[in-house]
Amino acid sequence: MTFTPADNPLIKLNNGQLMPQLGLGVFKVQQDVAVKVVEDAIERGYRRIDTAAIYGNEVEVGAGIRNSGVAREDIFVTTKVWNDRQGYDSTLVAIDEALAKLQFDYIDMLLIHWPSPALGKFVETWAAFEKALESGKVRGIGVSNFHPWHLEELFAAGKDGRTAGTVPALNQIELNPTFQQAQARAFHAAHGITTEAWAPIARGTLSVDGALGDIGRKHHKSATQVAIRWHIQVGNLVIPKTIHADRMAENIDVFDFSLDADDMAAIAGLETGERNGPDPDNF
Secondary structure, eight states: OOOOGGGSOEEEOTTSOEEESBOEEOTTOOHHHHHHHHHHHHHTTOOEEEOOGGGTOHHHHHHHHHHHOSOGGGSEEEEEEOGGGOSHHHHHHHHHHHHHHHTOSOBSEEEESOOOTTTOOHHHHHHHHHHHHHHTSBSOEEEESOOHHHHHHHHHHHHTTSSOOOOOSEEEEEOBTTBOOHHHHHHHHHTTOEEEEESTTGGGTOOSSSHHHHHHHHHTOOHHHHHHHHHHHHTOEEOOBOSOHHHHHHHHOOSSOOOOHHHHHHHHTTOOOOOSSOOGGGO
């Protein structure tokens, strides 16, 4: 299959933004390769890149996009504010720093990276996000790793005037076929929040010997492609990470087949309830 960006569904967020459903994550992509990784991804049809301050590669992401020859407005870029920059004033400074590193006039989507409830600052951080949204420095705001009860606290802050009450456009959470987060996804759907999956292929730990491998052989696809296709069909935004151009091409080659009801039932049976990453309540 020859992939074009038009094959990648656009998901309409609650703020009206259109976001390519499948993008590239650059977690742990080192600075010395990050520019080429972004260039390779864009060459292969990716139009969404997900980075973060803590990844240390915002400079390279911006450079890779400029080098690609694709117009800035055609690439949807997400970045995130790290825990140590939470708080109203420090968040506003962190946003300016991200813009300077990326060398962008605006950020498409800005996320609070973790709620860090022990800090007690994510509400005022959200108020700073709303300020940046109003100023045009960012075009969409969301959160990452928020449990429903963290979101409920944000909603309460909007009702009592501590924030303007903007509902997050998305919540990026750990989510894959063995950790499906059904409760969180249902909560998001009920409140108009789009679910985005990080570690969508469980950091490469998904078994090819079980259901995913069997389904892949049925459709002449890899187990990884089956997992990504599952995310697409359940409506998740999804950002598989790789630094290898051939894997990028494989990961995005998921729009020429569909999982049937039997496939989806088999994947539902893979749920273990076990995280690979930390619990947001304690991080």
